[in-house]
Amino acid sequence: MANIEIDAPGTSQLFIGNEAIARGALEAGIGFAAAYPGTPSSEILGSLAQIAKKMNIYAEWSINEKVAMEAAAGASYAGIRSLAAMKQNGINVVSDFLANLVMSGTGKGGLVLVSCDDPSAISSSNEQDTRPIAKWLDIPLVEPGDFQEAKDMTKWLFDLAEELGTLCMLRSVTRIAHARGNVKLGELPNKQQKAYFEQIHDLKNVMPTRYIPIPSPVRHLFLHAKMDKALEKFESSLFNRYIGPDRADLLIITCGSCWLYSQDAIEALKLRDRVGILKLGTLWPLPEKFVMEHLNKSDKVLFVEEIDPFLERSVMELGGSFPPKAIRPTFYGKRSGHINAYGELNPDMVIKAVSTILGLTYKARDADYGKKAEAVAKSNVPERSMTFCAGCPHRATFWSIKNALKLDGHDGVVTGDIGCYSMALGPAGFFQVRTMHCMGAGVGVANGLGKLGQFGFNQPVLAVVGDSTFYHATIPALINGIYNQSNFILIILDNSATAMTGFQPHPGTGMTAMGEPTKVISMEALCRSLGARVEVCDPFDLNNTTAILLEMMAEGGGAKVAIMRRQCELVRAKKEKPPYKVRVDAERCIGEACGCDRLCTRIFLCPGLIWDKKTGKSKVDEVICNGCGVCVDVCPQGAIIKEAA
Amino acid sequence: MAAESKGCKGLFDEVIDAGLCTLCGACTGRCPYLAYYQGRIALLDNCTRIDEAQCYDYCPRTHIDMNAISQKIFGVQYSDGEIGNTKEVLIARSTDANITEKAQYGGVVTTLLSLALDEGFIEGAILTKTSDGKTPSPFLAQAVNDILQCAGSSYMACPVLERYNQIPEDNSDKLGIVAMPCQVLAVAKMKANPPANRASIDNIRLVIGLFCTWALSPQNFYQFLKENLDLSEVKKFDIPPPPANRFDIFTASSKTSFPLEKIRKFTMPTCAYCLDMTSEFADISVGSVEDIEGWNTVIVRTKIGAELMEMAKKKGKLQIDKLPSASLAHLKEASLLKKKRALNEIIKRSGDRNNLIYVGLSTKLAEKILE
Amino acid sequence: MTKKQLMKDPLNLVITGVGGQGNVMISLIIGNAFVRDGYIVTVGETYGASQRGGPVMSHMRISKETQYSPFIPDGCADIILGMEPVETLRMLGRYGNPRVITIINPRPIYSIDVTGGHAEYPDLDKLVEIVKELSAQTWIINATEEAQKMGSPMFANAILIGALIGSGVLPLDKKSVEPVLRETFPKEIEANLVAFNKGIKFVKS
Structure with a gap:
């Protein structure tokens, strides 16, 4: 991660959007930041945590998004500027608190919520637009259109949040959050904030009048007044702007990364003097007057935005405000089918929409070349499915789960969760996982399945969760299972890191976000204190792991816990040399012959092992192999040899 | 008729899922896709071998050319006698009290093995x-x-051949094996057509076959035992020869008996389709003797078997006698009865007198048995 | 000597490979070197889940004028730096054009689809021929092989950066890149500088 704290105002840095947001928060004088890791949001807190001590701020990886937001609100109440960051799913986790927080209002310290959406769900279980929550809950909402804005807007949003006394939200998307671009730095503040929770003490001992959502109707009225004030600010915000001719053949209304795509498209089509772009940075409340002023620029309007038709619907709601005889423009966008209402967009999609509307043809490259290049790529480029890294403990765990379920023979069901191990839906984990929803849902689903004995259900139920997910969202579900005696095994894949999002620490690691040692919240001690039988396995010991799972399945009777403990290979590899040098003894390898049928390369599928077609033998790819040695125990011929490295 | 190999899928279609698996272990132990676990053969992953696989080839419930195998083991066509190819039919018992105390009957198997090892x-x-x-x-x-x-015996099926399959390829130790008739069949199939990527089948120098009318399913019978007894106390199981008609379970101090009818429901379904009571392709077959307690019936079938018996006699390890003719007649009768029953069951299953499922017998011989 | 100019504005550079090879690191080093030289740079990366053994690409847009989007439009790559051969072809299929310049590391990384027998990895010589045919100019740099000789396949990144700089297709020289390398590899800087200079040498020979 970049050094976001460098004190060099006026210089340009190459920042990802998340670093720009973190820098903006620093420039705004933030004192407190909390988050739960989630792609594409993680680097906001990550980059703040890395410099927190140096900059005398506080940053934490909270146990989940709700706690992160609540903690940030606490800091706001004590007058500290604070921020909570999360991915789209986190917004769902935190929404109950948000619905109350907007009523109660924030404290003297400005409070900002950053939500990073993941269009196309590139690193998510679901695709979800979080902008509507701003409309639903009355939260001022902004969205940066590039990296500079990501910084500048964040900084500005703290001022706004403080002035309004309400939570303000910044929405970002993957292609801002995780793309890099130039950011010109501003000044860093040098004043130290003082935290104090102000209370009213008088003889009548009155109920607090702040920081509570009641009386709700009155609070709601106050909130609307805050939103009116936000609207006033938004109408004149410089984050909203128009580029293009006074009168345009087409007006594009856009926001976020789509602003960049729209500019690319107009540039590619060479339509700068024919097409105008109205770029909105403040999305809710919609700056109606500003939008209305520009709507008459063209009789054709195209909405370019990702996921939901948020701007499209909001602008169309303005229809009622049109003067009676005004000519209404034709609206194009998701409703007309010119822009997808799912998945992420890109310049080519905008090029296509604009060309269709204006009846233009567009050719990026020589047609013959294009046909040929596409054809040879199609016929020669093999699929490249995602898989666990070479040496990943999850592969070993799912190998044992698969074998245990097959040996048990009762068609056991594995419910899944969110993390690298979600890949066990596919070949990486031998297709073992059957359900996947949100954080913690697998254990919840297992709770239900595990209570179906009275309906003749006798399939074993295994719920897999990562270590970080365990702390985040599964503890209530586990308690429920133990208390209600649901018959399932919770398998915690403890690789000692929040691996999927970049190895952030969690309560089981004994390390804080700021690198300070802290108490380890032992997952086994916690589970045992709830009365669960707990077994700790080394997933690399395939036989023992399989045997323990079989034995736990046979035992039945209430929720149990099996912890698969092995450090994430990527973390290990950063610290140490590989434990083994692994090679295939070609003499012993029988390849496709009966008795093997290429088990290691066809089924086990560690990318460190490859199939040499010419010799008909397996081979270790030295560039990929991390020397874990698990395949040695998978090979039925003893043809894979490990030697201490 | 040459047997057609059908791979792992064929094995499941025709044997395992068809309820004909004997749990002999011929398909497990080396193959990474098949595993024996608590009375079942589990398929751990998809094997792509659909037209040629050893699991199918060595299964005692896939096609067996009885003549070809008999040629391999005895150098002659499959015998039309009731108890297979024999050199001698004897009775014997161990002279070692330590052995007879623990053994099921006369302690012949334990004695012969100990001698062979010594x-x-x-x-x-x-x-x-x-x-x-x-x-x-x-x-x-x-x-x-x-x-x-x-x-001693538990009367439950056990995948004995799995242990052979697990022996490293480069191990050349000479081995004996004690096996049930179905397992002896599998060994005979292997001897007729040696397996690849395993220790040489020729290392198995001595096959001692046991008499068997049926075996109990480990899955169901074990469950029954667990529900009825403290298993840690059990010392020995026994089915005394007819007409006792009971299953005895001994502890150090007591004996519990169950009527055989109650136990019979736990037999392996595949046993109903088995023609072999006396392990016809073994070197030596050993069982109980009707009416003569404390002795074993011993059928000596091969040269190796005869040599070993001779040595046991010479060294005074076994007391040996002729099997009384009445007992021999009973033995033959029982063995033929098993063949008849099995053939009838097989024909009932296939619905065709000419389709004996796995049994590669000439129609003439089959008809002779069914007479 | 006057500073070289961008051969096109924006200059569209695709860096491609397989998750874990070091795509992001290369784009970061090149990007930082450009920003220090006063350019406006946008880098789009595949991140997150596709990091685990999947195809990865970085799109770099380099301009003197404006901030471009993190996506190169289809058919509009000017330079493709391919750390893995089929991934290079994947990129040519989508972003290639008759003017594209390609630098390719011909060391295959087999996908689990190939290893598992569900997909075919093309013949390497044929693959390199196709890449050459689809490119106006092609440099073949045995970066992984050379890096392994140096003791770790990770030095392939510095070799490829060297090749990219040595090829002269970017208006960057050693002096712009070296300080960024020093910051990126504070511990193994000597070996990485050796690798970097090897890359420059390979592309020139």
Whole structure:
């Protein structure tokens, strides 16, 4: 991660959007930041945590998004500027608190919520637009259109949040959050904030009048007044702007990364003097007057935005405000089918929409070349499915789960969760996982399945969760299972890191976000204190792991816990040399012959092992192999040899 | 008729899912896709071998050309006698009290194995060992004491051949094996057509076959035992010869008996389709003797079998006698009855007198048995 | 000597490979070197889940004028730096054009689809021929092989950066890149500088 704290105002840095947001928060004088890791949001807190001590701020990886937001609100109440960051799913986790927080209002310290959406769900279980929550809950909402804005807007949003006394939200998307671009730095503040929770003490001992959502109707009225004030600010915000001719053949209304795509498209089509772009940075409340002023620029309007038709619907709601005889423009966008209402967009999609509307043809490259290049790529480029890294403990765990379920023979069901191990839906984990929803849902689903004995259900139920997910969202579900005696095994894949999002620490690691040692919240001690039988396995010991799972399945009777403990290979590899040098003894390898049928390369599928077609033998790819040695125990011929490295 | 190999899928379609699996273990132990676990053969992953696979080839419930195998083992066509190819039919008992005390009947199997091991005739023996929890599992005995620990029967099927399959390819130890008729069949199939990527089948120098009318399913019977007895106390199981008609379970101090009818429902379904009571392709077959307690019936079938018996006699390890003719007649009658019943069941299943499912017998011989 | 100019504005550079090879690191080093030289740079990366053994690409847009989007439009790559051969072809299929310049590391990384027998990895010589045919100019740099000789396949990144700089297709020289390398690899800087200079040498020979 970049050094976001460098004190060099006026210089340009190459920042990802998340670093720009973190820098903006620093420039705004933030004192407190909390988050739960989630792609594409993680680097906001990550980059703040890395410099927190140096900059005398506080940053934490909270146990989940709700706690992160609540903690940030606490800091706001004590007058500290604070921020909570999360991915789209986190917004769902935190929404109950948000619905109350907007009523109660924030404290003297400005409070900002950053939500990073993941269009196309590139690193998510679901695709979800979080902008509507701003409309639903009355939260001022902004969205940066590039990296500079990501910084500048964040900084500005703290001022706004403080002035309004309400939570303000910044929405970002993957292609801002995780793309890099130039950011010109501003000044860093040098004043130290003082935290104090102000209370009213008088003889009548009155109920607090702040920081509570009641009386709700009155609070709601106050909130609307805050939103009116936000609207006033938004109408004149410089984050909203128009580029293009006074009168345009087409007006594009856009926001976020789509602003960049729209500019690319107009540039590619060479339509700068024919097409105008109205770029909105403040999305809710919609700056109606500003939008209305520009709507008459063209009789054709195209909405370019990702996921939901948020701007499209909001602008169309303005229809009622049109003067009676005004000519209404034709609206194009998701409703007309010119822009997808799912998945992420890109310049080519905008090029296509604009060309269709204006009846233009567009050719990026020589047609013959294009046909040929596409054809040879199609016929020669093999699929490249995602898989666990070479040496990943999850592969070993799912190998044992698969074998245990097959040996048990009762068609056991594995419910899944969110993390690298979600890949066990596919070949990486031998297709073992059957359900996947949100954080913690697998254990919840297992709770239900595990209570179906009275309906003749006798399939074993295994719920897999990562270590970080365990702390985040599964503890209530586990308690429920133990208390209600649901018959399932919770398998915690403890690789000692929040691996999927970049190895952030969690309560089981004994390390804080700021690198300070802290108490380890032992997952086994916690589970045992709830009365669960707990077994700790080394997933690399395939036989023992399989045997323990079989034995736990046979035992039945209430929720149990099996912890698969092995450090994430990527973390290990950063610290140490590989434990083994692994090679295939070609003499012993029988390849496709009966008795093997290429088990290691066809089924086990560690990318460190490859199939040499010419010799008909397996081979270790030295560039990929991390020397874990698990395949040695998978090979039925003893043809894979490990030697201490 | 040449047997057609059908791979792992064929094995499941025709044998395992069809309820014909004997749990002999011929398909497990080496193949990474098939595994024996608690009375079942589990398929751990998809194997792509659909037209050629050893699991199918060596299964005692896939096609067996009886003549070809008989040629391989005895050098003659499959015998039309009731108890297969024989050199001699004897009765015998061990002269060692330590053995007879633990053994099922006359202690012949334990004695012969111990002798073979002592004399360097074999260097190990693949046996069935009953665990403290009273579940049988295959065991490679390499010392006389190990052999003694395996004496006695649990009457439950056990994947003995799995242990052979697990022996490293480059191991050349000479071995003996004690096997049920179905397992002896599998060994015979292997001898007729040696397996690849395993220790040489020729290392198995001595096959001692046991008499068997049926075996109990480990899955169901074990469950029954667990529900009815404290298994840790059990010392021995026994089915006394007819007409006792009961299943005895001994502890150190007591005996519990169940009517055989109650036990019979736990037999392996595949046993109804088995023609072989006396392990016809073994070197020596051993069983009980009707009416003569404390002795074994011994059928000597091969040269190796005869040599070993001779040695046991010479060294005074066994007391040997002729099988009384009445007992021999009973034995033949029982054996033929098993063949008849099985053939009838097979024909009932196939619905065609000319389709004997796995049994590669000439129509003439089949008709003769069914007479 | 006057500073070289961008051969096109924006200059569209695709860096491609397989998750874990070091795509992001290369784009970061090149990007930082450009920003220090006063350019406006946008880098789009595949991140997150596709990091685990999947195809990865970085799109770099380099301009003197404006901030471009993190996506190169289809058919509009000017330079493709391919750390893995089929991934290079994947990129040519989508972003290639008759003017594209390609630098390719011909060391295959087999996908689990190929290893598992569900997909075919093309013949390497044929693959390199196709890449050459689809490119106006092609440099073949045995970066992984050379890096392994140096003791770790990770030095392939510095070799490829060297090749990219040595090829002269970017208006960057050693002096712009070296300080960024020093900051990126504070511990193994000597070996990485050796690798970097090897890359420059390979592309020139």
